[in-house]
Amino acid sequence: MARFILGRLIGGIVILWLVSVLAFVLFFVVPKALGNNPAVLFAGRSPDPATIAGVTRKLGLDRSYVDQYWDFLRGVFVGRHFDSGSDRSWCPAPCLGYSFRNDQPVWSEIVDALPVTASLSIGAAVLFLVVGVSTGVISAVRRGGLFDRIAAAVSLAGVSLPVYFTGLLLLLLVSYKWHIIDNVHYVDFTHNPALWAWNLIPAWLVLSLLYTANYQRLTRASMIETLGEDYVRTARAKGLRERTVIGKHALRPALTPIVTIFGLDLGVLFGGAILTEHTFGFRGLGAISIDAVNTQDLPVTMGVTLFAAFFIILANVLVDVTYAFIDPRVRPS
Amino acid sequence: MTDTTSTTEAPTPATAPAPAPSGTPFLEVRDLTVSFRTDDGVVHAVDRLSFSVERGRTLGIVGESGSGKSVTSLAIMGLHRRGRRVSIAGEIRLDGEDLVTAPAERVRGLRGRRMAMIFQDPLSSMHPQFTVGDQIVEAYRVHNRVSKAAARRRATELLDLVGIPEPARRLDDYPHQFSGGMRQRAMIAMAVSCNPELLIADEPTTALDVTVQAQILDLMRELQKEFNSAIVIITHELGVVAEISHDILVMYAGQAMEYGGVEEVFAHAEHPYTWGLLQSITRLDRQLETTLRTIPGSPPSLINVPPGCPFHPRCTYRELAGPATSTTRPPLAETSPGHRVACHLPVAERRRLLREEVLPTL
Numbered sequence: 001m002a003r004f005i006l007g008r009l010i011g012g013i014v015i016l017w018l019v020s021v022l023a024f025v026l027f028f029v030v031p032k033a034l035g036n037n038p039a040v041l042f043a044g045r046s047p048d049p050a051t052i053a054g055v056t057r058k059l060g061l062d063r064s065y066v067d068q069y070w071d072f073l074r075g076v077f078v079g080r081h082f083d084s085g086s087d088r089s090w091c092p093a094p095c096l097g098y099s100f101r102n103d104q105p106v107w108s109e110i111v112d113a114l115p116v117t118a119s120l121s122i123g124a125a126v127l128f129l130v131v132g133v134s135t136g137v138i139s140a141v142r143r144g145g146l147f148d149r150i151a152a153a154v155s156l157a158g159v160s161l162p163v164y165f166t167g168l169l170l171l172l173l174v175s176y177k178w179h180i181i182d183n184v185h186y187v188d189f190t191h192n193p194a195l196w197a198w199n200l201i202p203a204w205l206v207l208s209l210l211y212t213a214n215y216q217r218l219t220r221a222s223m224i225e226t227l228g229e230d231y232v233r234t235a236r237a238k239g240l241r242e243r244t245v246i247g248k249h250a251l252r253p254a255l256t257p258i259v260t261i262f263g264l265d266l267g268v269l270f271g272g273a274i275l276t277e278h279t280f281g282f283r284g285l286g287a288i289s290i291d292a293v294n295t296q297d298l299p300v301t302m303g304v305t306l307f308a309a310f311f312i313i314l315a316n317v318l319v320d321v322t323y324a325f326i327d328p329r330v331r332p333s
Numbered sequence: 334m335t336d337t338t339s340t341t342e343a344p345t346p347a348t349a350p351a352p353a354p355s356g357t358p359f360l361e362v363r364d365l366t367v368s369f370r371t372d373d374g375v376v377h378a379v380d381r382l383s384f385s386v387e388r389g390r391t392l393g394i395v396g397e398s399g400s401g402k403s404v405t406s407l408a409i410m411g412l413h414r415r416g417r418r419v420s421i422a423g424e425i426r427l428d429g430e431d432l433v434t435a436p437a438e439r440v441r442g443l444r445g446r447r448m449a450m451i452f453q454d455p456l457s458s459m460h461p462q463f464t465v466g467d468q469i470v471e472a473y474r475v476h477n478r479v480s481k482a483a484a485r486r487r488a489t490e491l492l493d494l495v496g497i498p499e500p501a502r503r504l505d506d507y508p509h510q511f512s513g514g515m516r517q518r519a520m521i522a523m524a525v526s527c528n529p530e531l532l533i534a535d536e537p538t539t540a541l542d543v544t545v546q547a548q549i550l551d552l553m554r555e556l557q558k559e560f561n562s563a564i565v566i567i568t569h570e571l572g573v574v575a576e577i578s579h580d581i582l583v584m585y586a587g588q589a590m591e592y593g594g595v596e597e598v599f600a601h602a603e604h605p606y607t608w609g610l611l612q613s614i615t616r617l618d619r620q621l622e623t624t625l626r627t628i629p630g631s632p633p634s635l636i637n638v639p640p641g642c643p644f645h646p647r648c649t650y651r652e653l654a655g656p657a658t659s660t661t662r663p664p665l666a667e668t669s670p671g672h673r674v675a676c677h678l679p680v681a682e683r684r685r686l687l688r689e690e691v692l693p694t695l
Contacts, residue, residue, distance in 0.1 A: 230457040236412055237452075238472040238523070239445030252462055327462055328507040 001331070005321055012317045019309040024069050027302045028061075037061075041296050055100070058082045058089075072097070096306060097299030099292075106303035109288055113272075116186050117284035120207065120276065121269035123200055128208035128215055129262060133255075135212075136219025140227060141246060143220070151216055158213030167206040167279035174202055186282045207276045211265060218261060222254035229253070252326065259322050267315030271308025357429075358385035359563040360409070360448075360531050364423035365433075367401070367408050367587075371418070374636040378404040380587040381423070383665070386580070388530060389557065391564040393574030393595070394582045395610065399632050401587035402567040406533045409565070410450050411440035427531065446476040449529035453536035455516035459508040465492075465519045466504030473526040491522035495552055514545035518552065525556055532556075534566045538573055550577050571614055575599055583607050586633050586643035589665050593672035603674045603683040606644045608691045626694065642677060650686060654678045 031038050039056040040047065047055075056062050059082065060071055071080060075095035082089040082098050091098050091105040099106055139148040174180045184202055187195040226232060227250050235249040236242075272286025285304055292300035324331045367379040379401040386392045394402050404413075411432060413419045425432040427448060432440055452458035460468060469488040470481065477484070485504070492500035495518040508516055517537065524532060534553065538546035554577060557564055568574055574581060574595070581598040583591040583606065591604040602608055609628035630647035633639055641659040645651045651658050654677040665675040668683075676683060 230452060230454065231460040233412060234452060234458045234520075234523075235460070237410055237444055237450045239441050239443070239475050240471070241441070241475075249460055253460075328464075329461055329509050 001324070004324060004331075008317045008320045012313045016306075016310055016313050019313075020073070020306055021069070023302050023305050023309075024072060027298050028068060029065055038298065041298055059098075096303035099297055099300045101295055101297045101300075106299050109300060110285065110303060110307055113283055113285045113288050115188060116277070116282045117270060117272050117286065119186075119189065119196065119200055120203055120273055120282065120284060121266065123197075123204040124207040124211070124273075125262070125266055125269065127204050128211035131208070132212040132215025133219045133258065136216045137223055137246065137251060139216065139220040140223030143224060148220075151220075155213035155216050158209045161209070163206055163210060163275040164279055166209060167203075167276060170202045170206055171280070184280055203276055203280045203282065206279070207269075207273055214261070215258065218258055219254065222257055223250060226250045226254045256323065256326055259326065260319055263315040263319030263322070264312070267312035268308075270311035270315075272304070357387075358426075359388045359428055360565070361385040361426040362405075362409070362424070363426070365405065365408060365425060366420075366422040367404050367413065368420050369418055370420075371636075376635045377638055378587050378635055379408065380638070382584070382587070382589055384580075384582050384589070384592060386531070386563040386565055388563050389561045390580065391557065391566060391578045392580045392582060393578030394565065394567045394584060395569060395571060395574055396584035397569060397632050399635065400584040401635075402584055403535055404587075405584075406450065406535050406565065406567055409531075409533060410444055410448060411437065412444075442476075445472055445524075445529070446527045447529055448531040448533065449524040449527070451517075451521055451524045451532065451534040451537045454540045455513065455520040456508065456540070459516060459520060459523075461508060464505050464507055465511065466506075468508075469504075469519070469523045469526055472523045476527045487526065488522070491526055492519065494525075494556075495519070495522045496548075497522070513541055514548065517541060517545070517549055521549070521552060521556070525560065528560050529562060530560075531563045531565070534564065536568050537566065539568065539570070546573065553577065571599075571610060583610070586638050587635060588643055588662075589673075589675060590644065591672075591674050592665060597669065597672035601669075601672070602687060602691070603668055603672075603680070604644075604676050605648045605650050605678070605686075608687070609647075612691070612694055642675070650678060653682060653686075 028038055031041065037052065037056075039052050039059065039061050060068055063071070074080060075091060075093070075097075077093055079093035079095050080091055082091060089098055089103075089105075091107070094107055096106040096110070098104075099109060102109065135147075135151050139151045142148055171184065175182060175184055181198060181202065184199050187199050189196045223246075227246075229250075232245060232250050235245045240249070270285070272284050272289055274286035274290055276282075277284040277286040278290065285307070288300060289304040289308075291297070292304065362385065363383045365379055365382045366377075369376040369378060382401070382405060384392060384394075394405065396402050407413055408421055409425050409427075409432070413421065415421070415437070421433055423433060427443065432443070459465070463471075466485065466488050469491060470484040473479070473484045473487050474481075479487070488504055489500045492503060497503055497515055497518055503511070503515075508519070511519060517540075521537075532553075537553070538549050541549060550573065553564065553566075556562070564577075566574060566577060578595050581591075581593065581595050582589055583598065583604065585606050590606045591598055591602065598607065599611070602611060606628070609626075612626040613628060628647055629649075633643060633646070639646050639659070641657065641661055642648070642654075642663050645654070645658045648654070648658070657663075658677040661677075663675045663677045665673045668674045668680055674683070678686070
């Protein structure tokens, strides 16, 4: 088992490394090959030649691609200096680059945004997982019944309605009309856990509505399949209570595809829920990556990309490991 | 096991000496009717079926696929989901108690404790994600208030009882780590964990190879001796039932065609359908040139069961039975003590046909 996990981790690291190479090529090699000097992009709007030269030196853009990539990779592990004589900036490890627009290391921007994204993602994930799976199970057990039909309709609405509609509608109601939560804004968990949760509730609801529907449908289909399995009949033949038959013998194998999708969804969510963050004005990873793209802040774009890739790969590794725990048949013996 | 390949002219009755019949059957099924409502119409899966099994005795139910054998066993176990689609009528008496009218929760309490079931394919019938030990422990603990450790000891005993080597170690294995025969043994261990008085085996050996089949049948016989349980074994393999059963029930289209002691039904078969089953057994001692006999036609749709005798469209001798065969359902009438046949052919005619036309071909 330990070897299995180690193998998956090594595989994950290799993929992450490949992503970093790809991102580097995309952000540093391709623009230059197309005739755009990255230094111009980094230096801001209509820069003078001196600034461009400074930026070029400071970012080491005059060095070979291999050296540049090596500098980047070294920076991730030991930190690096961005040095242009008079202007000296220290970017501590893990250094994912330096944002000149905001004059701070990309990592500190990510660190600032991460709690927002994590709060949003984890809260929404718990909500859509619990609600989606439990309503999916009920739908499967009473398929064709009233609950199942209502759930199908609500699900359809859930996947169809865009976040910027449901989000704004919810904000209008809870904040402007009923004044339940005035001025929704992010409050740090360490500052006040109650306010943290209270302000996040609308965003959790909106974000999870989108996913709940998928999980409801997926769980329903998966459960209907396992409920028809021979081993579920065996469980009933043993005289087990229906609750045990459904909650243990049918649900556990039904969870396998759900775990897969959940891992991927969670990985993607950690890269930032762009629409939801924007709707509620939260400064999460989604918001900073949108800003970075809009202002052509390449180091931030690249940093966030790598960071999101890290979470997606991590989630995949976790899914693989969870698989092995759920299903003994994929466990290496 | 030799019977699938050897003669069936005089099948060996079950070797275990049958205990003296207690007089009152442990399982008594009377006029059992099971039908399913589908979009295409009502499926009459089981139609007014009656039989009984005493403690220590084995009833073999034979018939082609779709003859209602498995539906009957699931009905006894209360495993049909009652509702708008399934309707069950008649009586299923377990030790005198009617299960058809009993509340579902009551039947659940009997399942696994007083009546248990062994399924056809042990690979799909055991949960792939729980260890064999956990599954046996669970079966035992639903009905017995014991600690996990005590249940584990019981599970080890059971695996040992069914002949699994190193039971304490195998307890923590998953079903996929067992061989087919070992899995069926484990399945049996799970079924007998609470010493059930009725054991229903639905095609218990179909998924196994021939040598393992014999071992499983031996095991079932031994367990019957030990627990004095009533056994219902469902199969389409006549060799299997001939070897293990005391009584035979031949089913066709959800109805009983012939019912009686193993000797009567196999050596003195009087129903043309039973003859067809006997003739379609493969035998090693038969000349290669003789083609395998089959029953012409295929089982009827259970939505449109033929009127009269359900077998009449496929019956070679229907001309001899008179017009009633296609209009009136023949009663399951006693032809000799303990031997009942549902057929419109006159008794003398049936015996003549058996003697002159059927026996020479077996």
